[in-house]
Amino acid sequence: MSTPASTPHAERAEPPGSAARARGLTKAYGSGETTVLALDAVDVDIARRRFTAVMGPSGSGKSTLMHTLAGLDSVSAGQVWLGDTEITGLKERELTQLRRDRVGFMFQSFNLIPTLNARENITLPMDIAGKRPDAEWLEHVIDTLGLRDRLRHRPAQLSGGQQQRVACARALASRPELIFADEPTGNLDSRAGLEVLGFLREAVDALGQTVVMVTHDPGAAAHSDLVLFLADGRIVDEMDRPTAEAVLERMKRFDVLHGAPHAPDGAPHDTGAAPQSAPDEA
Numbered sequence: 320m321s322t323p324a325s326t327p328h329a330e331r332a333e334p335p336g337s338a339a340r341a342r343g344l345t346k347a348y349g350s351g352e353t354t355v356l357a358l359d360a361v362d363v364d365i366a367r368r369r370f371t372a373v374m375g376p377s378g379s380g381k382s383t384l385m386h387t388l389a390g391l392d393s394v395s396a397g398q399v400w401l402g403d404t405e406i407t408g409l410k411e412r413e414l415t416q417l418r419r420d421r422v423g424f425m426f427q428s429f430n431l432i433p434t435l436n437a438r439e440n441i442t443l444p445m446d447i448a449g450k451r452p453d454a455e456w457l458e459h460v461i462d463t464l465g466l467r468d469r470l471r472h473r474p475a476q477l478s479g480g481q482q483q484r485v486a487c488a489r490a491l492a493s494r495p496e497l498i499f500a501d502e503p504t505g506n507l508d509s510r511a512g513l514e515v516l517g518f519l520r521e522a523v524d525a526l527g528q529t530v531v532m533v534t535h536d537p538g539a540a541a542h543s544d545l546v547l548f549l550a551d552g553r554i555v556d557e558m559d560r561p562t563a564e565a566v567l568e569r570m571k572r573f574d575v576l577h578g579a580p581h582a583p584d585g586a587p588h589d590t591g592a593a594p595q596s597a598p599d600e601a
C-alpha cells in the first residue's frame with residue numbers, strides 16, 4: 320500500500336467544497352392517490368475526500384438518493400450539483416458525458432464482462448469513451464488494490480473478492496470525482512466484504528477519492544467517516560466517525576418506530592431501547 324505522500328494524487332490540489340450537493344431534492348413516484356414520496360425535500364452535502372455511508376430502513380429512499388445524486392434518475396423538484404455543475408436540467412447527452420467523466424459506480428453485482436480479462440474490464444469504460452487512461456494513476460490503482468498478478472485472469476478465474484476489487488479498480492480508473500457504491504459487499508462473504516471496504520477506505524485515504532456507499536450493514540458503515548440516516552425520504556440523523564455498535568443502536572430506534580416486522584431471524588428485534596417519539600430532524 321502506498322502512503323498518501325507518495326501518491327500521484329497528493330500533489331493535485333482540489334477545490335474545497337462538496338463533491339455533490341442537493342437542495343430541496345424531492346422524488347415522487349406515481350401520481351394521484353398512489354404517489355410515493357421517495358425523497359422529501361432533502362438537503363445534503365457530500366464532502367470531498369470523505370467516505371459517506373447512507374443507511375436507513377428498507378424503502379427509506381437510500382437508492383433513490385444515490386441515483387438522483389448521480390444523475391441516473393430525474394428529480395421531481397429541487398436541485399442537484401455534481402461538483403460545481405448543476406445537473407438538474409441538463410440534457411440526457413450532457414448528463415451521460417458528465418457521469419462518464421466524473422462519476423464511478425460500484426454495484427452489488429460486479430457487472431464484469433466474462434470474456435475480458437481483469438485489465439480489460441478495468442479500462443473498458445474508458446475504452447468505450449475513447450479516453451486514454453492516465454497510466455501512472457492506473458498502475459497506482461492496480462497496485463493499491465493488489466491486482467498486479469491477476470490482470471490477465473478472466474472473471475471466472477477470480478474469487479468473489481478479487482472480482483469486486485476489479486469492479487472497484489474499474490470505478491477508480493478514470494479518477495472520478497465521486498464514487499457511488501450500492502451495497503458493494505452485499506454478495507460477498509465477510510472476509511471478501513471486509514477487503515472491499517478496506518479498499519474503499521484506501522481509495523479515500525491514499526488516493527483522495529470521495530465515496531458514497533449505501534449499505535444495510537452497520538459493520539460496513541463503520542468503515543465510513545460519516546453516516547447519513549434516512550427515514551421516510553428525509554435525512555433524519557447523521558453520525559460522525561461511526562462504530563458498528565453505535566450504528567446498530569441507531570438503527571434499532573428505527574425498528575422501534577416502524578414495528579420491525581422482519582428481523583433477519585424472522586422475529587421482531589428485542590431492542591431493549593426506549594421508543595423514540597420522533598427521529599431527530601437534521
Ligand SMILES: Nc1ncnc2c1ncn2[C@@H]1O[C@H](COP(=O)(O)OP(=O)(O)OP(=O)(O)O)[C@@H](O)[C@H]1O
Pocket residue numbers: 348349355356357375376377378379380381382383384
Ligand atoms: N420505480 C419506482 N416506482 C415506484 N415506486 C418506487 C420506485 N422506486 C422506488 N420506489 C419507492 O420509493 C421508496 C424509496 O425506495 P428506495 O429504493 O430508494 O428505498 P431504499 O431505502 O433504497 O430501500 P431498500 O433498502 O429496500 O433497498 C419506496 O417506497 C419504494 O417502494
